[in-house]
Amino acid sequence: MTRPSINSRDLAIGGLQKLTLVDYPGHTAATVFTMGCNMRCGYCHNPELVLPEQFLDTIPVEDIFDWLETRRGKLDGVCITGGEPTMHSGLIDFCRGLKSMGFLVKLDSNGTHPDMLQTMLDEKIVDFIAMDIKGPLEHYSEIAARPIDTAAIQRSVRMIIDSGIDHEFRTTIVRSQIGMEDFELIGKLVEGSKRYALQRFQPGKTLSPQFERETTYNDEELQILKATMERYVTQCVIH
Numbered sequence: 174m175t176r177p178s179i180n181s182r183d184l185a186i187g188g189l190q191k192l193t194l195v196d197y198p199g200h201t202a203a204t205v206f207t208m209g210c211n212m213r214c215g216y217c218h219n220p221e222l223v224l225p226e227q228f229l230d231t232i233p234v235e236d237i238f239d240w241l242e243t244r245r246g247k248l249d250g251v252c253i254t255g256g257e258p259t260m261h262s263g264l265i266d267f268c269r270g271l272k273s274m275g276f277l278v279k280l281d282s283n284g285t286h287p288d289m290l291q292t293m294l295d296e297k298i299v300d301f302i303a304m305d306i307k308g309p310l311e312h313y314s315e316i317a318a319r320p321i322d323t324a325a326i327q328r329s330v331r332m333i334i335d336s337g338i339d340h341e342f343r344t345t346i347v348r349s350q351i352g353m354e355d356f357e358l359i360g361k362l363v364e365g366s367k368r369y370a371l372q373r374f375q376p377g378k379t380l381s382p383q384f385e386r387e388t389t390y391n392d393e394e395l396q397i398l399k400a401t402m403e404r405y406v407t408q409c410v411i412h
């Protein structure tokens with residue numbers, strides 16, 4: 174297949190990490206960071222990929238493909254994260270290109286564009302999907318600080334589980350944003366999933382400055398949440 178020509182307007186890439194041993198479970202990979210997001214989670218650690226006024230210079234997609242040519246046979250895969258990658262119409266062509274080069278493709282998404290996920294699953298141009306679960310559906314718009322179509326979120330979750338693709342659902346645990354009692358609803362939302370991760374919030378730079386000093390749950394509380402989630406999913410891990 175000839176390499177697709179993709180304009181930065183259709184796929185705004187703001188960063189490239191040339192090697193990661195942790196982003197793609199079990200594989201060596203590079204990570205591509207897209208710019209732009211339709212959520213505004215206060216605890217987000219990547220404001221420069223979310224807030225247009227902080228956007229970085231775009232890296233031409235052609236340059237990414239050129240560099241990846243040199244990594245064929247050396248890296249197993251490419252992780253695509255953001256921001257929210259599915260906001261970009263060029264994402265599908267980008268994944269087609271990566272697959273034609275022989276790379277595994279991992280996508281991080283907030284699940285707001287199920288139609289795009291469906292296309293990617295149907296074409297088998299993605300090998301692993303990691304999807305954020307912000308909280309129970311009724312709290313989504315509050316946590317994401319944007320109106321969110323929760324039917325789309327629900328559709329993405331079911332599509333990922335039913336497709337049989339390797340996947341992980343994950344929730345960033347910020348004490349002020351999510352209650353212990355919310356995890357029964359989260360469990361029902363992702364019921365039947367292969368893997369769910371409880372991610373401790375790490376203090377530091379955040380999208381909303383008032384989140385800089387937020388806290389996460391302690392180890393004992395996380396173990397209780399893990400036990401709750403294990404009633405719904407095959408594996409629950411704590412990061």
Ligand code: SF4
Pocket residue numbers: 210211212213214216217218219223255256257283305
């Ligand atoms: S944490 Fe929220 S705001 Fe940040 S990239 Fe993910 S979905 Fe977007």
